[in-house]
Amino acid sequence: MQIETFEVFDRPFTVVVVDDVVVRGTFDRVAGAHDGIPVAISSVIHRYLAGEVDVLTTVAVQQPGSPFRQRVWESMREIPAGEVASYGELAMDAGSPGAARAAGTACGSNQIALFVPCHRIVASNGIGGYQFGLELKSNLLEFEAKSR
Numbered sequence: 001m002q003i004e005t006f007e008v009f010d011r012p013f014t015v016v017v018v019d020d021v022v023v024r025g026t027f028d029r030v031a032g033a034h035d036g037i038p039v040a041i042s043s044v045i046h047r048y049l050a051g052e053v054d055v056l057t058t059v060a061v062q063q064p065g066s067p068f069r070q071r072v073w074e075s076m077r078e079i080p081a082g083e084v085a086s087y088g089e090l091a092m093d094a095g096s097p098g099a100a101r102a103a104g105t106a107c108g109s110n111q112i113a114l115f116v117p118c119h120r121i122v123a124s125n126g127i128g129g130y131q132f133g134l135e136l137k138s139n140l141l142e143f144e145a146k147s148r
Contacts, residue, residue: 053081
């Protein structure tokens, strides 16, 4: 396991990699030796922060979850940076129309922030929630929109 923490909007963003696959991305610090992640993945994060906002989809990710959650997370990765989708649209894209609440639960359980961009999912009546705070969600959405 390899761990590295970056600064994103004055917040720590920690990435955990196992066998060249990102298994965790969190706006918190993670305990353990921070021995750095593979240069190829670190480079992608730096490119994202420099404004290449579509580059994160080039990195392999993996997290445990049901087949439905896997489809939801994959659908999130297909939303272009600078765009948003509602929970209902996400459920439909994942092949389960009418499962907006379940899609929301999948968003809330996502362990790979930024790489699986749950910040791009919004409520039909507003911005919705975000496990790392609405200010960070707004900052990420604004950054991605300006970088397009």
